[in-house]
Amino acid sequence: MPRRRVSATLAAVLLAAGLAGCSGDTGPAWRAAPPAESPKATTPAPRVPAGSAPSEPFAVGVRELRLNRDGDRPLPVTLWYPARGAAGGAAERSAAPAAGRFPVVMFSHGLGGRPDDYATLVTRWAAAGFVVAAPAFPHTSRGTDGNVLDVLNQPADVSYALTKVLALDGAAGDPLRGRLATDRVAAAGHSAGGVTTIGLFTAGRDDRLDAGVVFAGTALGVGTAFAGAAAPQLFVHGEADEVVDYAAGRAAYDRVPWPKAMLSLPKGDHGRALLTDGAALRVVSDTTVEFLRWTLYGDAAAKRRLPADATRGGIATLDDRL
DSSP states (O other), X not given: OOHHHHHHXXXXXXXXXXXXXXXXXXXXOBOOOOXXXXXXXXXXXXXXXXXXXXXXXXXXXXXXXXXXXXXXXXXXXXXXXXXXXXXXSOOEETOOBOSSOEEEEEEEOOTTBOGGGGHHHHHHHHHTTOEEEEEOOXXXXXXXXXXXXXXXXXXXXXXXXXXXXXXXGGOTTOTTTTOEEEEEEEEEEETHHHHHHHHTTTTTOOTTOOEEEEESOOOTTTOSOOOSSOOXXXXXXXXXXXXXXXXXXXXXXXXXXXXXXXXXXXXXXXXXXXXXXXXXXXXXXXXXXXXXXXXXXXXXXXXXHHHHHHHGGGXXXXXXXX
16 A cells, blocks of 8 residues: 555544544543644735725625535535624525625534534624635534544535635626625634644645634644645634644644634633633634634734734633734
């Protein structure tokens, strides 16, 4: 067996062990070796032009795309987007999109999860002026065979889904025609979805991505060979994570060669705070919104606000290298 195949197989086995408890209350933690010295950031700013993010919140609409990669990888994608109407309510099915052009964020769920599990968080992103597209993966979403090794195929799933989502901007008759800022794109994900997200900047680098947000993720299986143009990264990790050890997330973060920050929650677990509203989710959502405003709208004021949002209430600490 060629060495590359052996290495890939070993990485897959380790990944399965490390993420076995991704969506549950308990599971084996993967512990990292002490991190190597962090590379220096290569650029001080995102690559999008300077600008301003919307200052007022939007109502939120939600719809679903039915995609299938290669005919055997069904990928239903839930889309949350800024919509017309009064802000502050629940997402409305198939609501008319708001006027404007909005950056796109691809979101990847954890093992045994579904996009709707993260509705509170991603609805806040959409209300802030982002179109969020979240595929349900064919082997790791709830109700499938739960094959954790398939996580290694998910970066390609996200890139495929991104192509289809961006195509809506030019699709005659589609409600999102002319509403997508197709040159301003980020990837985000939780746990196994965090692995997927890191993979989109390493082995499966998608050059369309301008930024990444990694929740409780590790680079196990996808590596830390970050490649391509600089893309700022925000890592979010609970120091009491019982599935993906905090040191594992920190080790991946330390290898990012670009502008980056790590939001650490001293009492945070594997991410249950992402699923229900509360003080921790409010800190996480506000911090990630400011990060996305900076990286996808070029909003320098959002970058200046980010440290205060991250440390509000003493719930989290921020290692800020942005």
